[in-house]
Amino acid sequence: MKDFALGAFDLNSQLANDCIVLGDFPVCRLLLMNDSQYPWFILVPRVADAEELYQLDEEVQQQVLRESSFFAEVLSVLFDAEKMNVAAIGNMVRQLHIHHVVRYSHDIAWPAPVWGKFTAIPYSEEKRSEVLAKVTEALSGDFPFQMAV
Template sequence: MFSLHPRLEADTIVLGDFPLCRCLLMNDAQYPWLILVPRHADLREVHELTEADQAQLLRESSWVSKRLCAQLDATKMNVANLGNVVAQLHWHIIARFEGDPAWPGPVWGKLPAVPYTDEELMETLHILKAALPSDGAVGLNWAV
């Protein structure tokens, strides 16, 4: 039975589901930062997924990455599985910009999160829904 790690639950907003992964928005207004969590219980490493699920994870990741990069005109996309703190397998997709608060370093552990205001969150969801449409086969099945 799949459930989100309490830390991911607390730090993110659920956007919806891909065929393999739940898609989350990190509640940190400093960076456009999405997280994919394969809906399997108790995996920690990407290499523990089946080869088919690994390919699907990257398909979903690249679908998000390509569209976010274009929509936001990002300088660089960062994609990663770290999981040193939260063990549940989760995959970061972060749009980075020259001059963002952590640039050019990684975002993790750099600065405390700055939660979205209600207004910022509504605007961000609006932008994300334009960038990541529900388009059937690959698209995100939005929950919000």
């Protein structure tokens, strides 16, 4: 796997406050949104000052797409998704980030988008550990991923 020279990177403070850092793919940092109502993850390309996908050089864009597609498939299988919502909106948090939300027709926000719909319900320690273990095991395969320490 290519080593991407990404330079300086700071995670937006809103993302840092709302999420739990799980680790890094070659280009993206993986976060778990601390809202137990949905399996909701966020990929953040570790590129300084990036707000839009088109601002990344082509090779990094392609790697972000590979990481996002791979992870969406992992989540779909892992959580038996009815639908995967994958989106980069960025109206509230300008830093480029891509939401990966596992959806079910019985979830609280269905069929509307999840953002801004309901107040987040943080994970209990037990439930967070369970989700982290599940995702960690699923990412222990061939696709490069480094868990946070």
